[in-house]
Amino acid sequence: MVSKSDVGIVLMNLGSPDSTAVPDVKRYLIEFLMDKRVIDYPWLFRKILIEGIIVPKRAAQSARAYESIWWEEGSPLVALTKQLQMAVQNDMEIPVEIAMRYGNPHPEVAYENLLKQNPDLKEVVVLPLYPHYAMSSYETAAEYAKEVYRKKKYKFKLSIVPPFYDEPDYIHALAESMRPYLAQDYDYVLFSYHGLPERHMRKADPTGAHCMKVNDCCHVKSASHEFCYRHQITITSELVAEKLGLPKEKWGISFQSRLGREEWLKPYTAGLLETLPAEGKKKLLIVCPAFVSDCLETLEEIAVEGKHSFLNSGGETFTMIPCLNIHPLWVKAVVKYCTQLMATETV
Ligand SMILES: C=CC1=C(C)c2cc3[nH]c(cc4nc(cc5[nH]c(cc1n2)c(C)c5CCC(=O)O)C(CCC(=O)O)=C4C)c(C)c3C=C
Ligand SMILES: [Fe+2]
Numbered sequence: 223m224v225s226k227s228d229v230g231i232v233l234m235n236l237g238s239p240d241s242t243a244v245p246d247v248k249r250y251l252i253e254f255l256m257d258k259r260v261i262d263y264p265w266l267f268r269k270i271l272i273e274g275i276i277v278p279k280r281a282a283q284s285a286r287a288y289e290s291i292w293w294e295e296g297s298p299l300v301a302l303t304k305q306l307q308m309a310v311q312n313d314m315e316i317p318v319e320i321a322m323r324y325g326n327p328h329p330e331v332a333y334e335n336l337l338k339q340n341p342d343l344k345e346v347v348v349l350p351l352y353p354h355y356a357m358s359s360y361e362t363a364a365e366y367a368k369e370v371y372r373k374k375k376y377k378f379k380l381s382i383v384p385p386f387y388d389e390p391d392y393i394h395a396l397a398e399s400m401r402p403y404l405a406q407d408y409d410y411v412l413f414s415y416h417g418l419p420e421r422h423m424r425k426a427d428p429t430g431a432h433c434m435k436v437n438d439c440c441h442v443k444s445a446s447h448e449f450c451y452r453h454q455i456t457i458t459s460e461l462v463a464e465k466l467g468l469p470k471e472k473w474g475i476s477f478q479s480r481l482g483r484e485e486w487l488k489p490y491t492a493g494l495l496e497t498l499p500a501e502g503k504k505k506l507l508i509v510c511p512a513f514v515s516d517c518l519e520t521l522e523e524i525a526v527e528g529k530h531s532f533l534n535s536g537g538e539t540f541t542m543i544p545c546l547n548i549h550p551l552w553v554k555a556v557v558k559y560c561t562q563l564m565a566t567e568t569v
């Protein structure tokens with residue numbers, strides 16, 4: 223066993239542009255979308271599509287969106303990840319660093335910072351800040367953390383916390399972070415998750431025969447569930463709804479942030495926000511559990527664009543429930559997942 227004083231933690235999130243200036247946003251979008259686990263087309267086709275079409279078209283619009291949510295200290299996602307870092311470090315009393323999959327700080331900087339604090343570092347535990355597995359979120363973060371580690375031939379052990387979508391402490395934290403909002407008058411609770419191309423679901427299925435192929439696949443027991451985003455977000459939602467005592471007709475799941483023309487997981491949040499009021503669901507609570515830190519996709523796409531669309535479609539109240547951010551029960555869960563893993567797994 224490694225002594226606690228020789229362990230460091232890295233909290234790894236998605237990342238943001240360095241600033242809202244268009245060249246910084248361009249650089250960030252290119253790094254993000256050129257990731258073969260995000261847009262999984264052959265390299266040359268991806269390069270032409272991303273650098274020639276998508277990014278030139280999208281960068282200025284994205285920069286404006288970032289500008290509308292930017293904080294004095296910078297990107298909300300990065301600032302909130304730093305706040306989580308401080309809270310976890312205070313609790314664990316060991317060094318905690320943050321790293322981003324895209325942009326800054328880079329995982330190498332996080333590893334080097336831990337080594338500066340303890341040249342005898344024996345183990346680093348990386349927690350990818352995604353409750354659910356997806357090739358384009360959890361997997362790419364975990365693989366990148368390993369790639370940088372191997373390239374630099376570090377001597378410390380590297381352990382990576384697995385997705386925690388059904389872990390009791392995470393479910394408890396998410397449910398309790400939502401509970402105060404249920405005291406207000408509401409018709410419906412919408413769990414809106416980041417979407418994925420349906421193709422990614424089929425690709426991630428190691429059985430090759432289950433996801434999106436078997437009827438009600440996410441509820442039929444299968445080895446594919448370890449890698450099935452839709453199964454995992456379904457379980458998170460069902461466990462939280464059960465804990466909160468939400469009746470079946472009072473909640474539902476949808477998928478946001480679609481990009482491009484491919485079929486993504488349905489139903490789309492944007493469509494539902496326009497049709498829910500006509501079904502009598504006029505007072506809405508919305509929560510986005512694919513993200514543990516508030517970010518562009520919650521603060522702009524949902525809290526601004528989504529709200530506008532819902533209210534314009536006949537909705538009466540729209541309440542966005544914040545991400546877990548630094549909720550004390552979430553900090554406790556993070557501490558537990560990192561502690562549990564220390565010296566139990568090695569890459
Ligand atoms: C093919 C494109 C994309 C896939 C697949 C995808 C999956 C995915 N993303 C997150 C989490 C976040 N995504 C965020 C922003 C964002 N996502 C995409 C594209 C895909 N994401 C783009 C182009 C952007 C940039 C913003 C924009 O121009 O719209 C963010 C916010 C980052 C921030 O700085 O605040 C997060 C977080 C998950 C969890 C996921 C798969 C499940
Ligand atoms: Fe995304």
Ligand SMILES: [Fe+2]
Pocket residue numbers: 432433434439440446450452453
């Ligand atoms: Fe599935």
